Amino acid sequence: MATQFGRKLACELIFSHFGESVQKVCESLVYRGQLPLPEIARYTGMNITQLRNCLLVLIQHNCAQAFKVEHEGVGSAPQRVSTSYIALTDNILHRLRFPKFLVLVKEDVGDQAEALIEGLLEHGRQTLEQLIQRAAARGGKAVGEVATAVKDCFGKLLSNHYVERCPAPEPSLRPKIAVEPPKKTPPANGAIGEEQRVMSAAAPTDAERFQVPVSLINMGGTDMEMGDTTPIGQKRKREALQMDTKTAAAVDEKEVLWRVNYEEFIRRLRHQVCVAFVRSRVDSVAGTVLEGMLDATRRLETSAKQHSSVPVSSDTIMNSVRNLPLGQGMTVERLRVGLQQLASDSAGYVSRAGERAGLAEGNQYVVNLHKIIELLRQIEVEGIVLQRYGRECCRIFRLLALKGQLEQKQIGERAMVPKDVRELLYQLLKDHYIQVQEIAKTTEHVASKSIHLWRVNMRAVLHQVLDDMYHAASNLSQRLAHELEKEQEVNDTKSIQEHVKRISRITTVLEASLLKLDDAILLFHDF
Amino acid sequence: MASRLGATINKILDLCRAHSQGLPQKVLDEELQEVEVEIIKQSLNFLLQKQKLQVFMQGESIVYREQDTEAAAKFKGLTSEDMLVYQAIQQAANTGIWTADLKKRTNLQQLQVNKALKNLESRSLVKPVKTVSNKNRKVYMLFELDPSREVTGGAWYTEQDYDAEFVDVVKQQCLHFILKQGLASLEDVAESVRRSGITQVELRLEEFKQILDTLVLDGDIEEVVGGAPSSSHAPVSFETVCYRASRSRIPETSALTSVPCGICPVLRECRPDGLISPQTCIYFKDWLTF
Numbered sequence: 156m157a158t159q160f161g162r163k164l165a166c167e168l169i170f171s172h173f174g175e176s177v178q179k180v181c182e183s184l185v186y187r188g189q190l191p192l193p194e195i196a197r198y199t200g201m202n203i204t205q206l207r208n209c210l211l212v213l214i215q216h217n218c219a220q221a222f223k224v225e226h227e228g229v230g231s232a233p234q235r236v237s238t239s240y241i242a243l244t245d246n247i248l249h250r251l252r253f254p255k256f257l258v259l260v261k262e263d264v265g266d267q268a269e270a271l272i273e274g275l276l277e278h279g280r281q282t283l284e285q286l287i288q289r290a291a292a293r294g295g296k297a298v299g300e301v302a303t304a305v306k307d308c309f310g311k312l313l314s315n316h317y318v319e320r321c322p323a324p325e326p327s328l329r330p331k332i333a334v335e336p337p338k339k340t341p342p343a344n345g346a347i348g349e350e351q352r353v354m355s356a357a358a359p360t361d362a363e364r365f366q367v368p369v370s371l372i373n374m375g376g377t378d379m380e381m382g383d384t385t386p387i388g389q390k391r392k393r394e395a396l397q398m399d400t401k402t403a404a405a406v407d408e409k410e411v412l413w414r415v416n417y418e419e420f421i422r423r424l425r426h427q428v429c430v431a432f433v434r435s436r437v438d439s440v441a442g443t444v445l446e447g448m449l450d451a452t453r454r455l456e457t458s459a460k461q462h463s464s465v466p467v468s469s470d471t472i473m474n475s476v477r478n479l480p481l482g483q484g485m486t487v488e489r490l491r492v493g494l495q496q497l498a499s500d501s502a503g504y505v506s507r508a509g510e511r512a513g514l515a516e517g518n519q520y521v522v523n524l525h526k527i528i529e530l531l532r533q534i535e536v537e538g539i540v541l542q543r544y545g546r547e548c549c550r551i552f553r554l555l556a557l558k559g560q561l562e563q564k565q566i567g568e569r570a571m572v573p574k575d576v577r578e579l580l581y582q583l584l585k586d587h588y589i590q591v592q593e594i595a596k597t598t599e600h601v602a603s604k605s606i607h608l609w610r611v612n613m614r615a616v617l618h619q620v621l622d623d624m625y626h627a628a629s630n631l632s633q634r635l636a637h638e639l640e641k642e643q644e645v646n647d648t649k650s651i652q653e654h655v656k657r658i659s660r661i662t663t664v665l666e667a668s669l670l671k672l673d674d675a676i677l678l679f680h681d682f
Numbered sequence: 683m684a685s686r687l688g689a690t691i692n693k694i695l696d697l698c699r700a701h702s703q704g705l706p707q708k709v710l711d712e713e714l715q716e717v718e719v720e721i722i723k724q725s726l727n728f729l730l731q732k733q734k735l736q737v738f739m740q741g742e743s744i745v746y747r748e749q750d751t752e753a754a755a756k757f758k759g760l761t762s763e764d765m766l767v768y769q770a771i772q773q774a775a776n777t778g779i780w781t782a783d784l785k786k787r788t789n790l791q792q793l794q795v796n797k798a799l800k801n802l803e804s805r806s807l808v809k810p811v812k813t814v815s816n817k818n819r820k821v822y823m824l825f826e827l828d829p830s831r832e833v834t835g836g837a838w839y840t841e842q843d844y845d846a847e848f849v850d851v852v853k854q855q856c857l858h859f860i861l862k863q864g865l866a867s868l869e870d871v872a873e874s875v876r877r878s879g880i881t882q883v884e885l886r887l888e889e890f891k892q893i894l895d896t897l898v899l900d901g902d903i904e905e906v907v908g909g910a911p912s913s914s915h916a917p918v919s920f921e922t923v924c925y926r927a928s929r930s931r932i933p934e935t936s937a938l939t940s941v942p943c944g945i946c947p948v949l950r951e952c953r954p955d956g957l958i959s960p961q962t963c964i965y966f967k968d969w970l971t972f
């Protein structure tokens with residue numbers, strides 16, 4: 156769930172991308188949860204036509220989802236069905252990272268892929284036909300000239316899960332009591348929010364999401380091996396298609412809506428961060444081995460926040476590593492050493508798959524993605540404490556995170572700050588980095604007779620830090636908007652050139668900082 | 683009479699020497715059965731007055747011990763109250779004793795205690811010492827004693843004040859050694875610092891451990907269990923904890939703290955239309971002035 160400032164930032168993004176009325180609608184959904192149309196009208200004071208348009212924009216851009224709610228009949232009243240809307244806050248916030256998505260897909264698939272993704276991001280949802288038309292228009296060519304190349308490229312994007320079919324427009328949500336997300340398994344952390352509930356109700360199965368359009372299946376020469384990318388469910392579907400292939404292809408091209416699969420981009424960014432970390436913490440070989448493992452198992456991940464990768468044999472890892480630019484010269488021996496290093500490190504990057512189950516699984520390995528992410532978060536938090544409060548506070552923070560609960564006197568001794576310990580503790584307490592608990596020895600809670608135990612509640616800290624990050628990001632973008640606005644008003648003697656120079660520097664600094672800050676937000680919220 | 687007194691005095695001193703643990707009253711009585719009680723009394727008084735003899739209570743019985751001559755000179759002229767206070771202070775050893783406790787222990791009036799302390803202090807027999815735990819509270823201990831760690835705070839305290847600078851010097855030296863050495867045990871580090879001669883203060887392994895622990899907490903070094911022997915010392919066993927440069931230093935920058943809001947003291951008060959806002963913020967203004 157996004158934090159308080161996360162929601163605020165989401166609304167601000169909608170404002171700057173789609174204007175005031177869409178933002179109003181978005182705000183009512185973000186802050187009030189799911190709402191039916193009349194309620195949104197009441198909160199926003201807009202007329203229904205205007206409102207519908209705003210909702211369409213939000214849905215088109217995957218920022219909101221409609222769904223049907225079944226109401227049980229009460230008394231003599233019959234059962235009825237109404238439509239409600241919900242904001243997809245996480246998707247809204249993904250708008251911050253569109254530049255990152257483009258860089259990623261360009262590096263992985265190429266320029267044309269980047270252009271296609273760019274178009275999709277810009278329009279939210281499009282048919283294959285629209286994508287082809289856009290490419291043609293931009294290249295100044297006829298549709299017929301670009302169609303094959305675009306389809307080819309689109310096929311690559313699809314087989315890599317960068318794009319997906321749009322979810323059902325209005326899924327039905329059964330009354331809350333029998334909450335069972337119909338398709339995807341809920342995330343390991345348990346409680347699923349309303350947003351996720353609706354999303355999973357709307358989400359097609361993986362087979363449907365990435366089902367290849369008919370017009371691509373019959374295209375020769377694409378690198379799509381139907382054998383390995385077509386799950387059984389899809390085959391059945393295909394058989395059920397009684398339509399003549401040509402008609403089907405045309406319908407597919409004109410009617411099926413596609414969108415960018417954010418989840419895949421997030422997953423890849425997450426993997427990149429893990430690989431980079433291991434590369435710098437252990438060494439380059441270990442980094443490459445990890446990259447190979449993640450490449451080999453990426454498609455089998457069921458969630459963007461996958462706890463650990465699925466087990467994979469060292470042979471498969473070897474093949475995968477050899478496909479990497481840095482892994483071409485990898486020998487079996489070096490791979491073995493690299494794996495050993497990863498598995499024996501106290502950070503627990505990798506473990507043997509059979510170990511836990513006590514099975515002799517052979518040489519199967521898993522990447523403990525969550526451990527790497529947790530470690531990265533912890534390091535980031537420690538850096539923040541160090542920058543904000545200095546070395547002593549950071550030492551105290553680490554001490555408490557390590558030892559659990561301690562009294563002031565013990566902290567002073569162990570952190571070697573006997574004199575200032577009280578002051579340092581209160582600094583951290585004030586900004587919620589640590590907590591204190593009073594254990595009264597007397598019923599009257601006489602302060603001098605009570606024991607005060609200090610501790611770090613890491614979950615709370617991570618949440619707080621994330622909220623601060625959203626807050627800072629929101630401030631950055633507000634300041635940027637403010638600077639741009641101010642620039643239009645000024646009318647002084649300085650030369651135009653000077654103004655342009657200044658504002659472009661400000662823009663560069665603010666935008667770059669925002670993107671960097673978003674890296675940290677990704678780490679704390681999406682990974 | 684005078685000669686008998688002299689003989690008795692000598693006899694008592696002999697007995698004291700024969701019972702170096704202290705001469706109980708009972709033994710004295712038995713040994714001096716044929717001497718008149720009056721003479722014994724006079725002899726004891728004489729010896730006590732001359733500070734040649736000390737009297738103690740051991741459980742229920744009275745015990746005598748000879749005062750050596752040097753000590754006798756030391757205590758010459760002190761009143762019995764002074765001695766009472768002195769003995770209570772002596773018992774407190776290097777932890778020292780507080781005046782309120784002295785009063786309780788000796789059953790004397792505050793004034794008497796103060797007077798005795800003044801006497802003892804002026805003769806350099808006892809001294810007042812400030813304690814780290816409570817700066818305004820003085821404790822007394824024998825002049826020749828070094829105050830205990832509870833009183834002084836230990837090696838890191840100079841004059842009962844925490845000496846952060848000294849700690850830092852030692853810390854840097856330890857870090858320097860570990861980085862140079864690559865891998866070092868606690869003993870190696872202690873040895874090198876002692877040899878470096880940067881300090882006259884006697885540091886124990888305990889104190890070095892404390893230093894290394896803070897270096898670990900600072901993310902400068904990390905512990906490794908086992909590892910190769912790093913010096914000529916006893917071979918490093920598998921369980922030996924060694925220290926080396928940390929592979930995960932605490933980052934010196936972060937995305938959040940690189941923008942003004944990340945280190946802003948009023949972040950939590952900052953609102954778009956508030957008194958403090960991103961539009962009017964002076965930190966931003968400075969940051970965006972090139």
Ligand code: SF4
Nearest residue numbers: 943946949952960963
């Ligand atoms: S905008 Fe300025 S005042 Fe507000 S949090 Fe950021 S630095 Fe602080």
